[in-house]
Amino acid sequence: MNEIHLSNNQKELIEKFGVFLESKGWQPAIARVLGLLMISDTNELTFDQIREVLHLSKSATSSALNFLLNTNKIEYITKTGERKRYFRIRQIMFEDILKEEQDMRHKFISVLKEVHELKESKNLNGLCETIKDVIDYLEFTNNHLPKLYAEWVSNRRK
Amino acid sequence: MNEIHLSNNQKELIEKFGVFLESKGWQPAIARVLGLLMISDTNELTFDQIREVLHLSKSATSSALNFLLNTNKIEYITKTGERKRYFRIRQIMFEDILKEEQDMRHKFISVLKEVHELKESKNLNGLCETIKDVIDYLEFTNNHLPKLYAEWVSNRRK
């Protein structure tokens, strides 16, 4: 069956990463699978390898992998003559996570704008001004982040 | 009893804001209370006013308010000769929310650093390089955000 082995360091790190993702609303098992694929020495792991090291049921493994596939966090490769799939992290996953943060800020901005509009139409000051500032600041940073990214790209590879 | 009244617009907006906060991991009732304090025409609301418009139980209202007080999202004022408290949004709340995002990124960075360290020590390339880049980028933006904030402050009040 070709089981893989994890050091204690690796196990702890997978849990730590898992807890972090849980705090962001992820399901425990899904978080562990993603963590495993990130931390394991072997980049590509099979269904059963994942199931065994993480002590998950087949159903949990299956739905975790499908969730991660559907949300573009992982992908799989196959090998000629083998039916099983080898799952691995999609490199772009990290960019996706940052993009999700950006989306979150956009949603925040859009609710705040609605609140501001409603309050402004009633000439309610105080909070209204604060909200306006927050919107302003969020939009300002959101507009500057792409530039910052470009700057980083051009500076990194010396 | 002095009940307050909300327009349909306001009710919907409170729910919308509530759903947004739920997606960030907040409990429904707590999210509604914060939304109410932000959206209501009256800035300061009493325990019973909040309880009544939101159709919450006393216990839910109590624990929501205490949570929001403990996490510095709201504060209360009192009026001479009255025992009851008037709750309101803390203006700084918004800055806090942004700060919490920053903290989240820091936590992300610190786990990624551990992962990177472990992988680097084993000369595992591929993912390792990607992780290094993500760490780099996150730190880069985190370092530039304060400058961006300063820039925004100096530009806003013409």
Added chain:
DNA sequence: CTTTTGGTTCTGCAAATACAGAACTAAAAG
């Protein structure tokens, strides 16, 4: 001293979550 006000705290429960286990399936191997 009794009642009212403005809450707090404790207990219980309905609903949602997150997973295990077993039955199932489709393709390939024997």
Added chain:
DNA sequence: CTTTTAGTTCTGTATTTGCAGAACCAAAAG
């Protein structure tokens, strides 16, 4: 045709969450 492989799907359930309800309490009013 039977068995094995590589999963998927369905059902059940332990655990957690999020709140209601009732009992409780301290300060003020009557």
